[in-house]
Amino acid sequence: MKVLFLNGxxxxxxxxxxxxxxxxxxxxxxxxxxxxxxxxxxxxxxxxQTNDEGQLVTWVQQAAGSFDALVxxxxxxxxxxxxxxxxxxxxxxxxxxxxxxxxxxxxxxRHNSIIAPVCKGQICGFGNASYSLGLAAAISITSRNx
Numbered sequence: 001m002k003v004l005f006l007n008g009x010x011x012x013x014x015x016x017x018x019x020x021x022x023x024x025x026x027x028x029x030x031x032x033x034x035x036x037x038x039x040x041x042x043x044x045x046x047x048x049q050t051n052d053e054g055q056l057v058t059w060v061q062q063a064a065g066s067f068d069a070l071v072x073x074x075x076x077x078x079x080x081x082x083x084x085x086x087x088x089x090x091x092x093x094x095x096x097x098x099x100x101x102x103x104x105x106x107x108x109x110r111h112n113s114i115i116a117p118v119c120k121g122q123i124c125g126f127g128n129a130s131y132s133l134g135l136a137a138a139i140s141i142t143s144r145n146x
Contacts, residue, residue: 007049008075060087069138099124
């Protein structure tokens with residue numbers, strides 16, 4: 001089983017950006033934690049990060065045939081990107097939406113995820129554990145489908 005983790009804008013700044021919200025762990029640290037979990041679960045993972053909306057769309061489109069599931073932290077594009085939503089809707093690869101913070105407990109504009117309706121589910125508010133929970137969800141949904 002292969003799972004693609006997609007990370008959107010500003011996640012490259014984890015560990016430095018608003019540590020009171022996102023903590024002090026870097027994206028590389030999170031990736032290392034998820035790699036350990038994936039190895040224990042017999043899954044292969046690939047982590048990618050971009051600040052570019054179009055690149056996220058391209059990666060979603062290219063996932064079919066190479067990955068069994070997507071785990072996506074679209075960051076700010078969660079609330080704004082119709083293009084990303086459309087790419088996820090068109091993809092045969094099931095997706096799990098994740099967030100480090102609880103987007104429903106934050107600013108009003110963050111409460112609405114336009115990608116949630118085209119994902120299998122959403123995990124938010126568990127900090128770094130949101131990524132491991134996303135992996136577990138991806139494994140679960142692909143096991144049920146195949």
